[in-house]
Amino acid sequence: MKIRSPIVSVLGHVDHGKTTLLDYVRGSTVADREAGGITQHIGATEIPIDTINKICGNFIARLSIKDTIPGLFFIDTPGHAAFTSLRKRGGALADLAILIVDINEGFKPQTYEAINILKMYKTPFIVVANKIDRIFGWEVHEGASFMESFKQQAPVVQTELDLKVYDLVGKLHEEGFQSERFDRVNDFSSQISIIPICAKSGEGIVELIAMLLGLAQEYLTEQLEIHEDAPAKGTVLEVKEETGLGVTVDSIIYDGVIRDGDEIALMDTNNLVKTKIRSILRPLPLEEMRDSKKKFKKVDEVVAAAGIKITAPNLDDVVSGSPLRVLSDEEDAEAELLKELEDITVDTDDEGLFVKADTLGSLEAVVHLLKEMDIPIRSAEIGDVSKRDVIDASIAKDENIEHGVIIAFNVKVHPKAENDLSNSGVKLFAGDVIYQITEDYEAWVQERKE
Ligand code: GTP
Ligand code: NA
Ligand code: MG
Numbered sequence: 001m002k003i004r005s006p007i008v009s010v011l012g013h014v015d016h017g018k019t020t021l022l023d024y025v026r027g028s029t030v031a032d033r034e035a036g037g038i039t040q041h042i043g044a045t046e047i048p049i050d051t052i053n054k055i056c057g058n059f060i061a062r063l064s065i066k067d068t069i070p071g072l073f074f075i076d077t078p079g080h081a082a083f084t085s086l087r088k089r090g091g092a093l094a095d096l097a098i099l100i101v102d103i104n105e106g107f108k109p110q111t112y113e114a115i116n117i118l119k120m121y122k123t124p125f126i127v128v129a130n131k132i133d134r135i136f137g138w139e140v141h142e143g144a145s146f147m148e149s150f151k152q153q154a155p156v157v158q159t160e161l162d163l164k165v166y167d168l169v170g171k172l173h174e175e176g177f178q179s180e181r182f183d184r185v186n187d188f189s190s191q192i193s194i195i196p197i198c199a200k201s202g203e204g205i206v207e208l209i210a211m212l213l214g215l216a217q218e219y220l221t222e223q224l225e226i227h228e229d230a231p232a233k234g235t236v237l238e239v240k241e242e243t244g245l246g247v248t249v250d251s252i253i254y255d256g257v258i259r260d261g262d263e264i265a266l267m268d269t270n271n272l273v274k275t276k277i278r279s280i281l282r283p284l285p286l287e288e289m290r291d292s293k294k295k296f297k298k299v300d301e302v303v304a305a306a307g308i309k310i311t312a313p314n315l316d317d318v319v320s321g322s323p324l325r326v327l328s329d330e331e332d333a334e335a336e337l338l339k340e341l342e343d344i345t346v347d348t349d350d351e352g353l354f355v356k357a358d359t360l361g362s363l364e365a366v367v368h369l370l371k372e373m374d375i376p377i378r379s380a381e382i383g384d385v386s387k388r389d390v391i392d393a394s395i396a397k398d399e400n401i402e403h404g405v406i407i408a409f410n411v412k413v414h415p416k417a418e419n420d421l422s423n424s425g426v427k428l429f430a431g432d433v434i435y436q437i438t439e440d441y442e443a444w445v446q447e448r449k450e
Helices: 018-026 049-062 109-121 146-151 155-174 205-219 330-345 360-372 387-399 415-424 434-449
Strands: 007-012 043-048 071-076 096-102 125-130 178-181 191-196 233-242 246-255 257-259 263-267 272-276 279-283 296-299 301-303 306-311 323-326 353-357 377-382 405-409 427-431
Touching (some): 007 109, 018 096, 018 125, 043 049, 096 205, 109 360, 125 155, 125 205, 155 191, 191 205, 233 306, 246 323, 257 323, 263 330, 272 330, 279 301, 301 306, 353 360, 360 377, 360 405, 360 434, 377 387, 387 415, 405 434, 427 434
Parallel strands (some): 007 071, 007 096, 125 191, 178 191, 353 405, 405 427
Antiparallel strands (some): 043 071, 233 323, 246 306, 257 301, 263 323, 279 306
8 A cells, every 4th residue: 555645735814824834845936926925726736755854854853753655745725715625525635734823913714714624624733823033022043943943032032922822722722622832732632733933934844844744644644545556536626727728627636546548527516527638737846736837747647646737628617626536437436426416515405595605615614514503505506696596595585584595605696696686685695704604694693583
């Protein structure tokens, strides 16, 4: 059995430093080149173990961590949602997550959103308290470990840092997690480590990487075993048009092997899509998948874990978050995918409200949350709010006002539906923070009762 690199997702509120952290690790400057400094797309970067050893070799040697895994496979997510498209059947695509929090700003709406999703998928995570250089009086020590740099700070600065860390401990406690600064953790299976870092100077990054390696090797080895010869399983991160290539899908392969010319199955909003791979493009190691076409290399086959771009006919309607399967034993794979689609979209009630979301994963997350709250769902679909949705909700409203509701996550109202919506009396709860939408809905229900 071969061991693949653990998939590590970096999550957190807008501008808390996700991309900068990965930039430091790969020694590039993707963040500087982004339009408006905002991550628009999900990126994936593979860091080989050799590079990791170069960054923190001594440190790893001292901790006697064996390098049995081939590397770390990082996924950067935009601050404004999207972790939810990183799904696979029955859970998160990520084996581990880094929840990054600006130590000076603390928890923000998207921090809570990330925590809710990590809880839902039961993903183990490490909290990174970023931007320690902004703590008043902090003296930067480029590339130093946190402990090394911390020792050299003035006592008031050390105290200030600890106060801020304890603030995070408190917030995590409210969310049901025990946590400590990493060097004070005595049980890694029950306590979450908080690692103070500066993504710009690299302070603390050796400890972060060492911690990720340690956790992966301690708790994940079985989960990381792959079937090298089995047909690939993957998840679609993004569907996009590329000049000269047509519609392509960026996807993460987490098990098996995928080859040029393979038959694959994916999903559009309601159906299975079958197609034949025209080409597989792989980013060079340490490069961002979304960075540039020039940095892709055409390959004949890829073994998990890998981030690849696939070109093939009929990809136009495939949705983000769709599973991807190589079809070898066709019937099995097809049945499995259809069951999966059913689980997410058809498992609805005779009466209830209407849900729209942008990706299969976000739809799943919204449906999951509403079900936990015992809110009945009449229909759950991917896509913008359409005229049809408004009409359906308006009919439901005549029977029960609380069902004349559309919950819209990360989608727009179709221009043609706007008029109908304002005339229909259908309530729209829209936004890009799931729990905010559901809270607003609950408040409205409460208000109506009073
Ligand atoms: P989105 O992808 O838009 O959600 O943001 P992000 O979380 O990827 O944050 P990004 O890496 O783009 O960083 C946001 C800003 O914070 C940039 O201007 C970074 O230079 C700055 N920044 C990130 N980390 C640090 C840090 O450790 N110290 C300081 N001083 N600035 C930082
Ligand atoms: Na940013
Ligand atoms: Mg970013």
